[in-house]
Amino acid sequence: MIVTQVCELKDLLEKEKIEIPQEVLKKNDLVIVPSKRNTERPYVDVSIVPTLKEMKRDIPKTEIYPAENLEYKDFRSADFQTPLFIILEDYVRPIVLALIARWIGNIISEHLARKKADPENKLLKEPAVRVRFYQDKAKKYFEIEGNATAVQEIEKDLLKQD
Amino acid sequence: MSVFEILSRARLLARKGEVLEAEKKYLQAIGLLEKEANERPSRETKAELWSTKAEYLNFRASFCTENETIDDARNRMMESIRLLLRTSKLSTEYEKHFAPALKSIVANAILVFGCILPEDDTHVYVECPIKLKNMGAGSFGFSIGAFSEKAGCTICGRDILTDPSCTHIVGQSYDGKMCEIAFSGFQLDHVSLTDHPLDPRCKITKLTIPKKEFYEGLPREQIELKERSKLPLVCHLCKEEGIEPSEINAETYFRIQHISSEQ
Numbered sequence: 001m002i003v004t005q006v007c008e009l010k011d012l013l014e015k016e017k018i019e020i021p022q023e024v025l026k027k028n029d030l031v032i033v034p035s036k037r038n039t040e041r042p043y044v045d046v047s048i049v050p051t052l053k054e055m056k057r058d059i060p061k062t063e064i065y066p067a068e069n070l071e072y073k074d075f076r077s078a079d080f081q082t083p084l085f086i087i088l089e090d091y092v093r094p095i096v097l098a099l100i101a102r103w104i105g106n107i108i109s110e111h112l113a114r115k116k117a118d119p120e121n122k123l124l125k126e127p128a129v130r131v132r133f134y135q136d137k138a139k140k141y142f143e144i145e146g147n148a149t150a151v152q153e154i155e156k157d158l159l160k161q162d
Numbered sequence: 163m164s165v166f167e168i169l170s171r172a173r174l175l176a177r178k179g180e181v182l183e184a185e186k187k188y189l190q191a192i193g194l195l196e197k198e199a200n201e202r203p204s205r206e207t208k209a210e211l212w213s214t215k216a217e218y219l220n221f222r223a224s225f226c227t228e229n230e231t232i233d234d235a236r237n238r239m240m241e242s243i244r245l246l247l248r249t250s251k252l253s254t255e256y257e258k259h260f261a262p263a264l265k266s267i268v269a270n271a272i273l274v275f276g277c278i279l280p281e282d283d284t285h286v287y288v289e290c291p292i293k294l295k296n297m298g299a300g301s302f303g304f305s306i307g308a309f310s311e312k313a314g315c316t317i318c319g320r321d322i323l324t325d326p327s328c329t330h331i332v333g334q335s336y337d338g339k340m341c342e343i344a345f346s347g348f349q350l351d352h353v354s355l356t357d358h359p360l361d362p363r364c365k366i367t368k369l370t371i372p373k374k375e376f377y378e379g380l381p382r383e384q385i386e387l388k389e390r391s392k393l394p395l396v397c398h399l400c401k402e403e404g405i406e407p408s409e410i411n412a413e414t415y416f417r418i419q420h421i422s423s424e425q
Contacts, residue, residue: 037309044323049313049343050332053322057331067324072310072345079358114362120409122295123303123362 003143029061029089043071085133188218216245236275276398280420286376288369290418299366303359311347
């Protein structure tokens with residue numbers, strides 16, 4: 001499932017109860033907004049940490065905000081979610097989408113390997129993935145949710161679009 | 163008459179239903195094979211002897227004489243499976259050769275005699291994957307939820323994500339050392355029972371049910387007969403529900419009944 005919404009960044013942040021200083025938005029090309037635990041402590045999923053690190057390498061003006069007291073969430077259920085990506089410059093979009101597509105690809109590969117090793121196991125279900133990003137120039141917010149293969153397909157389609 | 167000819171005769175008589183005559187021939191063949199195995203002990207002579215004994219016991223489990231009970235027949239069937247399992251462990255070649263026979267004899271044992279549900283004074287133990295699924299336990303697995311304070315870089319020790327001075331990338335090699343993440347400051351959040359654990363091996367493999375609770379689901383006459391005759395608690399789920407017990411191999415067959423697979 002994909003939800004697309006045209007909105008101003010300030011409205012989205014207000015709705016999501018996220019406060020980001022203007023200077024952070026001005027000086028960066030990509031801002032990664034972690035989810036919050038009990039609406040307090042920010043966290044990111046452990047599985048996506050290497051991908052976020054690659055984003056920081058490929059997009060020099062990247063900031064995780066808020067990063068203070070950041071925690072790493074490791075819930076061993078087959079649900080994965082990305083932080084909210086605020087894409088402030090257009091060149092960032094294909095890099096972010098491609099890296100997320102590869103992250104989902106790894107999730108699918110791990111799932112298939114487990115399925116091959118234990119084909120009879122009924123508990124083996126394809127993981128669910130939730131991806132969120134906002135394109136500042138286009139004023140568009142995207143939320144993609146579903147099983148990993150479906151989300152990856154949507155991701156690939158979006159990657160082909162401008 | 164060679165052992166092969168005697169065995170062929172025994173099989174023919176068994177097929178015709180002349181069970182007592184067939185038994186004599188089987189025992190004659192086993193006697194000759196035992197002698198051979200004693201005189202020329204080798205893997206081949208052992209395999210011939212054990213697999214023939216297994217065949218005989220399997221045949222012998224198909225009927226009871228006057229003073230025999232269903233338990234005698236079940237024990238013979240189990241002994242037959244043990245012998246075939248032992249034979250198949252002699253080599254990978256034997257394992258491959260006897261696999262179809264072993265699978266078929268285990269399925270037959272389950273469908274004809276059922277499986278013994280182990281119990282002690284207070285509890286009944288369910289370990290059969292088919293029974294577990296039937297009781298709903300197979301639909302859930304365990305999952306933990308935890309948070310870590312730090313994602314440390316194994317090259318420089320700094321937090322890999324929040325410390326800007328760490329420029330290392332996970333999976334890349336630096337002076338022959340691979341960059342990985344060492345999560346630390348681990349805080350367990352919860353343990354949950356879920357229908358989609360990340361690791362599907364974290365499933366329920368055993369249920370320990372209070373005896374009173376388990377017996378409440380059985381017909382009163384069945385419990386009385388069982389206790390009066392000191393019979394084991396037997397599960398006939400596969401037979402009653404028409405389930406092909408293909409997922410139960412010989413090792414599992416013994417394990418779920420808390421019975422040794424060794425002689």
